[in-house]
Amino acid sequence: MTQISRYQVILMLVWVVLGTGILTMPGTIAQFTVHDAWLGAPFLLLGGGLSAGVAWVHVRLFPGLTLTQAVRAALGPWIGGFLAAWLCLWLLITTATVGREMSAFVTVATLPNTAEYVVGAAAFACVAYLVHLGIEVVGRVNEFIMPLVLVIVPILFVLALRWFDIAAFQPVWAEGFTPIWRSGIVPAFAYGLEFVVALQWVPALRTPRTLPLDILIAAAVSSLILTVLVVETVGVVGWPVKYMNYPVLEVVRAIRLGKLIERLDTVYAMGVVAILVLKLSAIHLSLCRALQDVCGTQDARWAVLPAAFAVWAASYFLFRNTAGVTAFILSVVPGYFLVTAIFLPLLSSAAAWLRRKPWRRTAAGRL
Amino acid sequence: MNGVVGMGLALLCGVLQWRFLLRAKEPGAKTARLVWCVLMGAGMVAAFVAGRQDFPSLRPLGWLETVFAPLTRWLYEVG
Amino acid sequence: MRRRQGPTPVPQQAERAAAELERRLMPCPDLRQQSLAVAGRTAVIVWLEGLVDEQRLQIGLGAFAAGGRDAAQPGWWERLGLGQGRATAESRRGPVPGGRSPLLPMRSVRHMEAAVEAVLAGNAVAFLDGEPFATAWDVEKSPGRTIERPENEPTLQGPQEAFTENLGGNLALLRKRLKTPGFKAEPWEFGERSHTQAALLYIEGITKPELLDTVRRRLKYVHVDAVVDLNVVREYINDAPFSPFPTTEETERPERVVSSLLQGRVGLLIDGSPNCVMVPVTLPMLLNSPEDYYMRFALALPLRLLRHLMFWSAMLLPSLYVALLTYNQDLMPTPLLVSVAAQHTGIPFPTVIEALAMMVAFEALREAGTRLPRAVGQSVSIVGTLIIGDAAVRAGLVSPGMVIVVAATGVASFTLPALGLVQVTRLLQFLFVSVAALMGLYGVVLLAVATVGHLVSIRSCGIPYMSPLAPTVWSDMKDTVVRAPWWAMRQRPRQFEPLDSRRAKGRPGQRQKRWWAR
Numbered sequence: 001m002t003q004i005s006r007y008q009v010i011l012m013l014v015w016v017v018l019g020t021g022i023l024t025m026p027g028t029i030a031q032f033t034v035h036d037a038w039l040g041a042p043f044l045l046l047g048g049g050l051s052a053g054v055a056w057v058h059v060r061l062f063p064g065l066t067l068t069q070a071v072r073a074a075l076g077p078w079i080g081g082f083l084a085a086w087l088c089l090w091l092l093i094t095t096a097t098v099g100r101e102m103s104a105f106v107t108v109a110t111l112p113n114t115a116e117y118v119v120g121a122a123a124f125a126c127v128a129y130l131v132h133l134g135i136e137v138v139g140r141v142n143e144f145i146m147p148l149v150l151v152i153v154p155i156l157f158v159l160a161l162r163w164f165d166i167a168a169f170q171p172v173w174a175e176g177f178t179p180i181w182r183s184g185i186v187p188a189f190a191y192g193l194e195f196v197v198a199l200q201w202v203p204a205l206r207t208p209r210t211l212p213l214d215i216l217i218a219a220a221v222s223s224l225i226l227t228v229l230v231v232e233t234v235g236v237v238g239w240p241v242k243y244m245n246y247p248v249l250e251v252v253r254a255i256r257l258g259k260l261i262e263r264l265d266t267v268y269a270m271g272v273v274a275i276l277v278l279k280l281s282a283i284h285l286s287l288c289r290a291l292q293d294v295c296g297t298q299d300a301r302w303a304v305l306p307a308a309f310a311v312w313a314a315s316y317f318l319f320r321n322t323a324g325v326t327a328f329i330l331s332v333v334p335g336y337f338l339v340t341a342i343f344l345p346l347l348s349s350a351a352a353w354l355r356r357k358p359w360r361r362t363a364a365g366r367l
Numbered sequence: 368m369n370g371v372v373g374m375g376l377a378l379l380c381g382v383l384q385w386r387f388l389l390r391a392k393e394p395g396a397k398t399a400r401l402v403w404c405v406l407m408g409a410g411m412v413a414a415f416v417a418g419r420q421d422f423p424s425l426r427p428l429g430w431l432e433t434v435f436a437p438l439t440r441w442l443y444e445v446g
Numbered sequence: 447m448r449r450r451q452g453p454t455p456v457p458q459q460a461e462r463a464a465a466e467l468e469r470r471l472m473p474c475p476d477l478r479q480q481s482l483a484v485a486g487r488t489a490v491i492v493w494l495e496g497l498v499d500e501q502r503l504q505i506g507l508g509a510f511a512a513g514g515r516d517a518a519q520p521g522w523w524e525r526l527g528l529g530q531g532r533a534t535a536e537s538r539r540g541p542v543p544g545g546r547s548p549l550l551p552m553r554s555v556r557h558m559e560a561a562v563e564a565v566l567a568g569n570a571v572a573f574l575d576g577e578p579f580a581t582a583w584d585v586e587k588s589p590g591r592t593i594e595r596p597e598n599e600p601t602l603q604g605p606q607e608a609f610t611e612n613l614g615g616n617l618a619l620l621r622k623r624l625k626t627p628g629f630k631a632e633p634w635e636f637g638e639r640s641h642t643q644a645a646l647l648y649i650e651g652i653t654k655p656e657l658l659d660t661v662r663r664r665l666k667y668v669h670v671d672a673v674v675d676l677n678v679v680r681e682y683i684n685d686a687p688f689s690p691f692p693t694t695e696e697t698e699r700p701e702r703v704v705s706s707l708l709q710g711r712v713g714l715l716i717d718g719s720p721n722c723v724m725v726p727v728t729l730p731m732l733l734n735s736p737e738d739y740y741m742r743f744a745l746a747l748p749l750r751l752l753r754h755l756m757f758w759s760a761m762l763l764p765s766l767y768v769a770l771l772t773y774n775q776d777l778m779p780t781p782l783l784v785s786v787a788a789q790h791t792g793i794p795f796p797t798v799i800e801a802l803a804m805m806v807a808f809e810a811l812r813e814a815g816t817r818l819p820r821a822v823g824q825s826v827s828i829v830g831t832l833i834i835g836d837a838a839v840r841a842g843l844v845s846p847g848m849v850i851v852v853a854a855t856g857v858a859s860f861t862l863p864a865l866g867l868v869q870v871t872r873l874l875q876f877l878f879v880s881v882a883a884l885m886g887l888y889g890v891v892l893l894a895v896a897t898v899g900h901l902v903s904i905r906s907c908g909i910p911y912m913s914p915l916a917p918t919v920w921s922d923m924k925d926t927v928v929r930a931p932w933w934a935m936r937q938r939p940r941q942f943e944p945l946d947s948r949r950a951k952g953r954p955g956q957r958q959k960r961w962w963a964r
Contacts (some may be wrong), residue, residue, distance in 0.1 A: 007918060093428075106888055110774060114885065117369040117417075121376060122885060126892045133436055133903040140902035140916035141895065147915075182443050263776045270891045277895050289377060295402055296395035302387045303399070305407035306382040310413070313373055317413035318427050335438030 008139030013218035019279025026233040030241045032183035041227040043184025047192010048219020056212040057349045067199035068293040074348035090340045091287035096314035102276045109269040128308040130281045138281045147347045159255045164235040189334035196341035200286035253341045373414025448790040453557035459575035482511045487575040497568045499587035554579040604740035608698045613717035619700040640672035647713035676719040686904040692866030693906040695727040710944030726906035730926045732864040746929040760871035762857035765849045765878035771797045773886025789845040798883035804852040
């Protein structure tokens, strides 16, 4: 039986959030406030806490079951089946959104003359290969890439500090709490609730009961990194951060080191590509597992290629351009994710609690 | 153009998974084959439509917006 | 259809038996026979010239002639000073004229097939009138070279002995380094026609029994007519047969085998091959050189880091160059970009064609240098790299930058200690250049992630190939990219799950201390 360790789960979850977080989140937060943007980033913890709460209830009520299995077990084949299909659609739309963000970013940052759908097809080919190899492999690739990130990111951070201006943060809390809350909506309810995809990995976890704690740790780490990133971005770019799609890219573009280093943004872009592939792989794993549960097959490999193909096509079908992606994330995703990732699992848990039936496949625990 | 790329990719996926499509006998294989075809069919249609520029009024996620945008607005306002 | 026949019993007339044996082997000009009178009966002794130790044969012949049945009396053979012989797995011990010698084991063979096998294995076989069996004793001394310095794994420091093609000699090289009864050499035989002897090596009490069972199970699947080299068996027991990455480790250095066995791994020696194959193996292990352990640990660290860097460089360098020149020129500092662009002025090929042509030419030169006799090979390498490269640059066919990159890639691959890894980098660099030509750095990164995915997915006898990096085993990091001092490596690698995890026990209940920690 394939199993992944807690360390691997935490890394996968961190990249699930930071994959697109390091790309667009500083800009999204700065839409609402620039001076106090650094106070918006920690709201990710709120989403992480909600996700951990859902996970806490889930692993106790449905030990060893995925979210889609739990929904079907708790609410029956019809309502449960419909909600499981709803979850599949949620995962498909989420993956498509990330895929479109990725191909748009690559086209802007490094391949301006290549068609976006070709860029996306290459990325999904890589994602499909990793997912085909299984969750263990995705976890290990996360582990392998982590030391490289730990070496490269601090270097970029320190090099960019040269342009840092603390005046960008003053005056602190001048506009009241409302803009800070609004800037925290996307981190909390769009990115923070993405942690719920981990419920689809439950059968493959070595210690499923620690999943809530792992989500909290991942949320704390992600919040910290994101806050540092927002501070650096706002400090270096200043007020114009509000008008940028990829402000962190601009921060890295600002790095100069004599005549030796003139541009480092491609290096940053490639790092983001690697991390986005990991994020896509993690969510795609969840999608394939959901399709497996819906169909009742023993294996999810059959779903890898068709799901990757559908997600690739959906990423261009659902969004006409990057502005469409941003508008969707700002105006729909928080509510959509809150209902799907929080209310829906809680609904199935409540139903299970009320009906008090032994849902588990294993005889390990009692309801 | 991405309609053509989509057809090509779908064909490739079919070739790579011919064994599953023709021979799989495990439990749930029938449903899985149906889902496979739905995903592939929807993907090809989506790729074809996305490649055409003459569908300006098509908003595939409009229904989600109708349902969830009010809740999102409320979240922004509640603070 | 051929009818399967039962074994033929040894005829009771010695002359007839010898003639039958000759008939089965003929034409066989190196077959020798000697007739003797032993206790009033005729005996015929048969052996293969060149495969036996002449001196021991003569002594044996004399003893057999003089002693007859007395030759097997206790103490007789010791007095003659004959050594311990090697018995094959098929030998059926049975009644020998007069009994059995404790030092030179004589065995009786009852069938002609077994007699033929014994002669082919370097035994002298004696047929005695009136006896329904033949007597065989081992006087084998196959031709072979003496112990030499390791040519494929040279080191400046450390032991300088290498395995030869002789299984017994190779086992002796291990035994003299590992004087413990726990060291086991389990006999195996492969090849329905070659009957190649092999030894499965492990240390009882350290090696995990499940690992041993895995190897044994795989070895049982080796069904070939002849095992002419270790690679035949290696391909049968490989974990990822379609992966280009090696999942076994080979060495010609006995002390490396000993170190591996002490880590809890398993080795396999095969007669006729000067290498030992060891499993399981991980990629970081393949990047370690024996020299790392023979120098101060602080000096091993930069060398290991360099080797890790060179492994990736050997795969990626040409593709990065192609990507930078074709798509991502912005990454180059302006002066360098101007210089490289100037070099490319007048070159008639796109960068990717230039790169592929140079890489193919380099690989051809490398192959020529390997296949040709050493003196000629060196000349070809020098002529190829210096003269042809220089001429190609002057003729405006390739740019100097490309020559430097391809040469640097070659040099990077030469730093890798494992030949299997070198071959992989030679292959994969072409794939990386192709994706770099299609999608620049983006393609290179995607393929690199996929390659890492492949690497972490494969296993070697159940052990993840990229451990202890992924999955992370912190305690085993002491001997991965860094090499901790010997006194700090008190535990055997956890990834192999040895039965006895501590390298040295010390006195019971007492914590091990360094001499300076008083």
